[in-house]
Amino acid sequence: MAGADELQQPLPVDGGGGRDGPGHGVSLSPGAGAPARGYRGGMSDQQSTGGAEEADARQQAADYVVERTESWDEGARPETVREDLEEGLAEAEVDVDEGELDRMAQEIHDDGSAETPDVG
Incomplete structure (x- = not known):
């Protein structure tokens, strides 16, 4: 059974040396490379859903920009x-049609809210 000190150790996010090999993952500290105790390796056995995750992230970013603009x-x-809207969407790296920008701007001006277009 693990001691109390072992249970309080955070899991590393550097990916150093696990079954995915060195250099996979995010390193939050310079020189990180050796896996810490309790490291469970990468998730290479799971199917990648990068396209769907990216689309979801773009949609969430667009929703956030519209909500922030509505409030301000x-x-x-x-x-x-x-x-x-243009500035926020550009910062979020989300492309929206010019007509959609005009529609949302007018709706926010008139009603205080606008429906976010599907950007996924």
């Missing part, structure tokens, strides 16, 4: 709302 720009001029 309710009642603002449509041009101001559109600029803020």
Whole structure:
């Protein structure tokens, strides 16, 4: 049975040396490479859903930008709302059609809210 000290050790995120080999994963500290006690290796046995996860992340980012703009720009001029939407979506690296930007800006100006387009 593991001692109390062993149970309180965080799992590493550096991926160093596990069954995926060195260099796989994220290293949060310089020189990290040896797996810490309790390391369970990567998740290479699972199927990658990168495309779906990326689409979900883009949609969540777009939703966040629209919600943030709604809260800050309710009642603002449509041009101001559109600029803020454009800036936020560009920062989130999400592409939205020009017509959708105009529609959302006008809705936020008129109603204080807008439906986020499907960007996934």
